[in-house]
Amino acid sequence: MITLNVNNKNYNVDVDPETPLLWVLRDTLGLAGTKYGCGIAQCGACTVHLNGQAARSCVTRVSSVAGKKVVTIEGLSEKGEHPLQKAWIELDVPQCGYCQGGQIMSAAVLIRENKNPTEKDIDNAMAGNICRCGTYLRIRKAIQLAAEIQRKGG
Amino acid sequence: MISFSALAKLNLDDKVSGLDLPDQWYELTGYIKITPDNIIKILNPNPEFGQNVMTSLPMIVAEELEADWKQVVVEMGPHDSVKLGPQFTGGSNSMRMYWKPLREAGAAARNMLMEAAAQTWSVPVEELTTKSGKIYHEKSGKSGTYGSFASKASSIPIPKGVKLKDVKDFKVVRSSKKNVEGLKIVTGKPLFGLDYKVEGMLIAMIEHPPAFGMKLKSFDASEALKMPGIKDVFSQKLYEDDFEQGGFDTRTFNDLLVVVGNTTWEVMKARKKLKVQWEPAGETKNIMGTQKREVIVPGELESTSTQLEKMKEYAKKPAQQLRKDGDPETAFKNAAKIIERTYNAPFLAHNCMEPMNFFAHVTDEKALVAGPLQAPGWSEPTLAKLLNLPADKIEIQMTRMGGGFGVRAYGHYIYEAALISKKVKAPVKLVYSREDDMTYGIYRPMYTATYRAALDANKNLIAFHVKGGGIPEHAVHANRFPAGAIDNYLAESWQIPSNITIGAFRAPRSNFAAAAEQSFLDEVAEAMGKDPIDLRLELLKRAKENPVGKNNDYNADRYAEVLKLVKEKSGWNNPENKKYSRGVAAYFCHNSYAAHVVDMIMRDGQPYVERVTSAVDCGIVINPDAAINMIQGAVVDGIGNALYGGLTHKDGAAEQNNFHRYRMIRFHEAPKKIDVHFVKNDLDPTGLGEPPFPPVFGAVANALYKNTGTRFYEQPYILQLNKTSRA
Numbered sequence: 034m035i036t037l038n039v040n041n042k043n044y045n046v047d048v049d050p051e052t053p054l055l056w057v058l059r060d061t062l063g064l065a066g067t068k069y070g071c072g073i074a075q076c077g078a079c080t081v082h083l084n085g086q087a088a089r090s091c092v093t094r095v096s097s098v099a100g101k102k103v104v105t106i107e108g109l110s111e112k113g114e115h116p117l118q119k120a121w122i123e124l125d126v127p128q129c130g131y132c133q134g135g136q137i138m139s140a141a142v143l144i145r146e147n148k149n150p151t152e153k154d155i156d157n158a159m160a161g162n163i164c165r166c167g168t169y170l171r172i173r174k175a176i177q178l179a180a181e182i183q184r185k186g187g
Numbered sequence: 188m189i190s191f192s193a194l195a196k197l198n199l200d201d202k203v204s205g206l207d208l209p210d211q212w213y214e215l216t217g218y219i220k221i222t223p224d225n226i227i228k229i230l231n232p233n234p235e236f237g238q239n240v241m242t243s244l245p246m247i248v249a250e251e252l253e254a255d256w257k258q259v260v261v262e263m264g265p266h267d268s269v270k271l272g273p274q275f276t277g278g279s280n281s282m283r284m285y286w287k288p289l290r291e292a293g294a295a296a297r298n299m300l301m302e303a304a305a306q307t308w309s310v311p312v313e314e315l316t317t318k319s320g321k322i323y324h325e326k327s328g329k330s331g332t333y334g335s336f337a338s339k340a341s342s343i344p345i346p347k348g349v350k351l352k353d354v355k356d357f358k359v360v361r362s363s364k365k366n367v368e369g370l371k372i373v374t375g376k377p378l379f380g381l382d383y384k385v386e387g388m389l390i391a392m393i394e395h396p397p398a399f400g401m402k403l404k405s406f407d408a409s410e411a412l413k414m415p416g417i418k419d420v421f422s423q424k425l426y427e428d429d430f431e432q433g434g435f436d437t438r439t440f441n442d443l444l445v446v447v448g449n450t451t452w453e454v455m456k457a458r459k460k461l462k463v464q465w466e467p468a469g470e471t472k473n474i475m476g477t478q479k480r481e482v483i484v485p486g487e488l489e490s491t492s493t494q495l496e497k498m499k500e501y502a503k504k505p506a507q508q509l510r511k512d513g514d515p516e517t518a519f520k521n522a523a524k525i526i527e528r529t530y531n532a533p534f535l536a537h538n539c540m541e542p543m544n545f546f547a548h549v550t551d552e553k554a555l556v557a558g559p560l561q562a563p564g565w566s567e568p569t570l571a572k573l574l575n576l577p578a579d580k581i582e583i584q585m586t587r588m589g590g591g592f593g594v595r596a597y598g599h600y601i602y603e604a605a606l607i608s609k610k611v612k613a614p615v616k617l618v619y620s621r622e623d624d625m626t627y628g629i630y631r632p633m634y635t636a637t638y639r640a641a642l643d644a645n646k647n648l649i650a651f652h653v654k655g656g657g658i659p660e661h662a663v664h665a666n667r668f669p670a671g672a673i674d675n676y677l678a679e680s681w682q683i684p685s686n687i688t689i690g691a692f693r694a695p696r697s698n699f700a701a702a703a704e705q706s707f708l709d710e711v712a713e714a715m716g717k718d719p720i721d722l723r724l725e726l727l728k729r730a731k732e733n734p735v736g737k738n739n740d741y742n743a744d745r746y747a748e749v750l751k752l753v754k755e756k757s758g759w760n761n762p763e764n765k766k767y768s769r770g771v772a773a774y775f776c777h778n779s780y781a782a783h784v785v786d787m788i789m790r791d792g793q794p795y796v797e798r799v800t801s802a803v804d805c806g807i808v809i810n811p812d813a814a815i816n817m818i819q820g821a822v823v824d825g826i827g828n829a830l831y832g833g834l835t836h837k838d839g840a841a842e843q844n845n846f847h848r849y850r851m852i853r854f855h856e857a858p859k860k861i862d863v864h865f866v867k868n869d870l871d872p873t874g875l876g877e878p879p880f881p882p883v884f885g886a887v888a889n890a891l892y893k894n895t896g897t898r899f900y901e902q903p904y905i906l907q908l909n910k911t912s913r914a
Contacts, residue, residue, distance in 0.1 A: 048452075049415065049453070049456070051456075052450075052452045053452065056450060056451050056452040059382075059451070060390075060450040060451055060452070061450070063384065065375070065379075065381075065382035065384070066374070066375015066376065066377075068379075068381070068540070068541070068589070069451075069542070069621075070540050070541075070542075070846075071845055071846050072620060072621055072622075072845075073621075073845055073846070073847060075846035075847050076540070076846050078540060105375065106373075106374065106375030107374065107375045109374075110374075112374075113370050113373055118370075118373040118374065121372075122365065122373060125363075125366050125813065125816060127237075127366060127369065127372045127373070128237030128238070128239070128816060128817065128820050129236055129237030129539075129540065129541075129588060129589050129590045129591075130237065130372035130378065130587065131379060131539075131540040131589030131590060132540045132589075133372050133373060134372075134373070134375045137373060152859070155854075156854060156855035159854040159855075160853055160854055160855060162854065163540065163846065163851050163853065164540075164854075165540045165590050165592075165824075165851070166237050166590065166820045166824070167819065167820035167821070167822070167823025167824045167827070167852070168816070168819075168820060168823075169823060169852075169854050169857035170819055170823070170857060170858065170859065170860070170861055171816065171819070172854070173859065
């Protein structure tokens with residue numbers, strides 16, 4: 034039995050300790066917002082926060098997460114009102130939408146730690162997240178807008 | 188805007204905050220349902236894969252209905268071709284296909300509501316007006332919501348031939364509306380096929396041969412069956428030997444080795460414990476359609492290097508003539524100068540971010556399948572045949588797709604899921620791993636084409652010849668531009684059979700034809716001493732005023748308009764833009780016209796497209812911001828595939844199996860600015876999923892030439908660039 038803290042809620046899960054956190058979230062806990070894209074930490078669709086840092090849940094063993102705080106896209110904000118979520122909607126970023134949860138989770142760490150990210154900062158923070166539909170341009174603008182919303186206290 | 192999905196009834200946490208859905212809906216036409224308290228539900232008929240039909244198609248209904256968009260909720264419709272039409276996402280057809288039927292549905296429902304009001308108030312229907320979901324009778328001062336007449340209206344027969352709005356009166360159409368599923372996407376709600384879940388559902392995965400040309404010989408599942416959570420391991424034939432395949436009944440491998448278990452990870456782990464023997468498949472046969480056309484599939488283990496050699500050989504052989512105008516042979520013989528160039532492009536994997544998957548629950552009496560698919564109407568008859576069930580016992584639910592790009596028009600993964608569920612007698616979700624998805628695909632074919640142009644002593648273009656081939660399909664569109672613009676013209680094609688499975692990939696054939704032809708025209712313009720845009724405009728003028736031949740498959744005026752617009756908006760002749768290496772290209776396919784100017788720079792020896800100017804003619808632009816998003820996406824996708832994309836094979840096995848080997852365009856490689864301009868007209872709308880994609884390839888090649896002084900003939904261009912810079 035492994036005890037997990039996901040989105041400020043404790044869960045006891047009885048799974049193979051090698052199981053990637055991704056599949057525990059999706060199959061065991063029913064939190065499907067964290068997506069499977071590659072399984073080898075190459076696409077970023079499975080990005081979650083582990084003790085506040087962006088992590089690829091597809092290569093994170095569930096046993097290594099015990100005692101840490103896991104935040105998924107479902108737990109990023111209560112009602113979808115995180116500055117990034119607001120900016121994403123304002124600029125209508127998504128096309129198919131599949132990668133966008135992972136994109137937002139990567140960007141959330143960036144703008145928490147860097148209130149005014151430069152183009153280069155954004156490039157570096159987002160290099161690991163693939164968007165097959167090609168919404169990169171809007172993601173960039175949405176991160177800039179979210180940083181601005183955040184600076185204004187939104 | 189509120190929105191919810193048909194999946195709500197299926198254990199998905201799908202409640203929109205604070206909105207309790209009413210039980211009482213009155214149906215007005217198959218597309219519209221209205222509650223007494225005036226919530227208007229519009230069903231989206233077509234599968235959504237990022238082209239935004241969930242928003243843009245209902246906008247058309249709302250326009251003619253005169254609904255207040257704020258009162259509209261959108262729901263994905265069920266598969267019901269009687270009520271909801273063809274329900275096919277592909278070929279950039281959604282807007283074209285549904286423009287008229289959806290306008291008519293909205294207008295008919297509005298008329299039914301007005302008729303109900305006229306009867307209730309005992310006034311002539313001609314005296315009524317509508318606005319924002321309400322009906323008004325000015326003379327008596329009466330007014331009422333659509334909801335208050337919905338019950339009565341639902342029993343009025345659906346009128347035919349109703350008058351549609353004048354284009355100039357549009358309020359919803361032509362104004363940007365936000366994605367109705369935006370909030371759900373950014374909060375991680377379960378929308379996709381892979382998110383689909385029901386009580387007692389098992390997970391299935393398929394172990395497939397390691398190479399095209401191989402098949403299952405035998406297997407030992409004893410170790411795999413001992414693994415925790417594993418329910419069953421068995422082999423399953425996709426189609427029986429005499430199965431008559433429909434056009435979209437794909438088959439990559441026929442003998443499937445299936446592992447079924449409780450969770451995805453347990454199944455993934457058990458797969459590694461399988462002991463499998465594979466053997467050469469040898470030559471096999473597909474029987475296509477009711478005419479029983481036999482297609483022989485070769486058994487070789489193919490490699491990219493030998494495929495390229497084979498293409499060179501075939502290119503020298505006589506080919507099938509597709510079109511001939513004038514006397515190209517004599518013109519080439521008499522030419523002062525001949526330019527001849529050969530272009531090659533590799534197989535491409537679709538690489539949808541959501542790997543292939545499907546849910547199925549098949550019993551002796553009925554089947555429910557649910558997941559991401561583009562063409563439910565094509566899969567249904569095959570499911571009926573394979574499961575031996577009547578079509579009306581098969582329910583297909585369409586989830587949001589995590590990308591499609593053509594591959595989800597095919598049916599094999601749905602049939603696989605259904606056959607597995609039938610075998611294990613349980614609800615099952617079939618999941619492809621990324622490796623399965625990439626190596627067990629329905630790819631964009633491998634293409635080649637040789638273009639020749641003949642110039643006379645005055646550098647006039649007197650003849651044009653394209654001879655294209657592919658594995659296993661060619662990409663020659665014989666009647667497209669510049670056919671019709673040149674006196675002597677010849678188009679020919681050939682193809683080489685293969686066991687590597689192929690299918691539609693965003694703008695099939697056009698995605699290569701535009702790359703090759705638009706690079707070639709750039710080179711021809713240079714040889715003629717002309718500006719590349721001016722040359723195209725001259726040819727289009729000729730095609731309009733004095734067209735050569737018949738069946739020219741484009742409108743020369745509309746084609747010229749996008750070129751003129753991109754020339755103006757990009758500041759083509761503005762010296763300030765000289766700091767960029769600029770490439771231009773234009774193309775017409777799937778009923779819309781697109782032109783791009785890409786502005787490239789080189790940094791640390793690597794090319795970056797810094798900004799792009801696009802001009803597009805798709806008739807009436809229904810949802811402008813969403814249309815711009817799709818064009819921007821097509822531009823990024825085009826740059827990515829042109830520079831980096833490609834799937835190669837060695838002895839039948841794909842050499843790229845995941846994103847560490849298959850290079851996708853990344854964040855920092857995408858342009859920071861893509862300006863989109865539309866040609867303004869009132870023509871009926873055409874699609875955007877495909878048309879902006881093909882010309883990107885040509886524009887990128889032309890910009891690379893400006894930057895490096897070398898022409899690019901081999902995709903992906905980055906490989907040719909790296910070879911050149913090493914040499």
